[in-house]
Amino acid sequence: MTVKQLSLPELADACAASGVTGVGLWREPVQAYGVRAAAKLVRDAGLTVTTLCRGGFLTAISPAERAEAIADNRRAVDEAAALGTDTLVLVSGGLPAGSKDLPGARERIADALAELGPYAEEHGVRLAIEPLHPMYAADRCVVSTLTQALDLAERFPAHQVGVAVDTYHVWWDDQAPAQIARAGAGDRIHTFQLADWTTPLPEGVLNGRGQLGDGAIDLRAWQAHVEAAGYTGPIEVELFNDGLWARDGREVLTETTERFRAHTSP
Amino acid sequence: MTVKQLSLPELADACAASGVTGVGLWREPVQAYGVRAAAKLVRDAGLTVTTLCRGGFLTAISPAERAEAIADNRRAVDEAAALGTDTLVLVSGGLPAGSKDLPGARERIADALAELGPYAEEHGVRLAIEPLHPMYAADRCVVSTLTQALDLAERFPAHQVGVAVDTYHVWWDDQAPAQIARAGAGDRIHTFQLADWTTPLPEGVLNGRGQLGDGAIDLRAWQAHVEAAGYTGPIEVELFNDGLWARDGREVLTETTERFRAHTSP
Numbered sequence A, B: 001m002t003v004k005q006l007s008l009p010e011l012a013d014a015c016a017a018s019g020v021t022g023v024g025l026w027r028e029p030v031q032a033y034g035v036r037a038a039a040k041l042v043r044d045a046g047l048t049v050t051t052l053c054r055g056g057f058l059t060a061i062s063p064a065e066r067a068e069a070i071a072d073n074r075r076a077v078d079e080a081a082a083l084g085t086d087t088l089v090l091v092s093g094g095l096p097a098g099s100k101d102l103p104g105a106r107e108r109i110a111d112a113l114a115e116l117g118p119y120a121e122e123h124g125v126r127l128a129i130e131p132l133h134p135m136y137a138a139d140r141c142v143v144s145t146l147t148q149a150l151d152l153a154e155r156f157p158a159h160q161v162g163v164a165v166d167t168y169h170v171w172w173d174d175q176a177p178a179q180i181a182r183a184g185a186g187d188r189i190h191t192f193q194l195a196d197w198t199t200p201l202p203e204g205v206l207n208g209r210g211q212l213g214d215g216a217i218d219l220r221a222w223q224a225h226v227e228a229a230g231y232t233g234p235i236e237v238e239l240f241n242d243g244l245w246a247r248d249g250r251e252v253l254t255e256t257t258e259r260f261r262a263h264t265s266p
Helices: A008-018 A027-033 A035-044 A063-083 A102-122 A146-153 A176-185 A219-228 A249-263 B008-018 B027-033 B035-044 B063-083 B102-122 B146-153 B176-185 B219-228 B249-263
Strands: A022-026 A048-056 A087-091 A126-129 A161-166 A189-194 A235-237 B022-026 B048-056 B087-091 B126-129 B161-166 B189-194 B235-237
Touching (some): A008 A035, A022 A027, A048 A063, A087 A189, A126 A146, A146 A161, A176 A189, B008 B035, B008 B249, B022 B027, B048 B189, B102 B126, B102 B146, B126 B146, B161 B176, B189 B219
Parallel strands (some): A126 A161, A189 A235, B022 B048
């Protein structure tokens, strides 16, 4: 998503040229390219698919909408398995129209995970609940903190449900380091993502994630937290940024790898 | 601030016409009108000044900037006392330019409160730390939760330092109800403010607070939380909203009182 202006073949080429050996993919471009074709493309390019984004949106109240959401998440699990990644990231969903009931929405997520967790396990895929920044609580994700994400995840086996730790979403939270330790102790850190926090936020607050090093987040400190918790998996960079998307994708990928080296520990 | 398009005399008139008996004032219009003149105006109108907004911005590192901030907060205490309100609301301040050290910034706030608390007490004023929504952590307020605000406040006597509970800032936080109980038990709820959460957020995320009832927040539930915690003080409505500011201020005040009655309990 950081370089969504690149097609999948361009992305595979650019990763090879930049020495990037793993990539997190999003469902829409994969579906547009064809899941099997995308899987072959990245496999032939020697790329590991680190995660698939995203399942989720599990907070609907109406039975028909819930059934559709579950079915779509099963398809997302299938796609993850076909791509050879073991992790499907979940954006859990916001409040249904007219509802003000955050606890109820969170319980409906748990109900859905009870169905999806075993299905994911059968396909060798782990679900990663991503707590999103509290500014998305109404319209995108009622799971706002790692504490809440782990409270949900721990109702299920760790090989079914864990969490995604994204610096953009948790950096402000003084309880997050202890929750990362909790997640690590339970083997539930299913991915670790970097983005920096820059201001002012753009309208809609979706596409203003900062290039690494441009913002307020001590990225190296968060890397140290997840590593101290035992995390040894890939570190993903996920920048939604209109400014980066307007530039040449290969140039952005090169810049991002340089920033990654400058702002993380080896 | 909800009807900042009204001058102070217009505000006093409109409050009398709407049956509003208390008003929270902001420093800038009070200073422009003259503190003594403003105090006489609201007193003659029979209005109680519920709070003065705002002191704070206590996170600077350089000694000169820190000294200036402390001096300005002493003036804010003086103004609060002159207006006859017992509560000065604090927006604590964001990260200084180039800093990524949230814990350090929070400690500097504590250092400043140690100076300001006794000064406020001498003037019959209580300081109210307002946790701001985490989306303001970088540039406006490193105190993002009631938990953090109380961790700071409880280092000082309750009649010196408490908290401001604003639904806009805390509504997403499942720990906030317990923290409201903690604050009430310690007699530290120094004001309670209402605003609703509407999306999409505007650029800069400052002036998109929703009119009561237009958004995702169960205002009556939060009122019940503060009342269960023993709070018997005024309920303020604080809407920063470009749409409301563009309208006739008296009409907005009337609408707001109607919304208040519709979305709170008697």
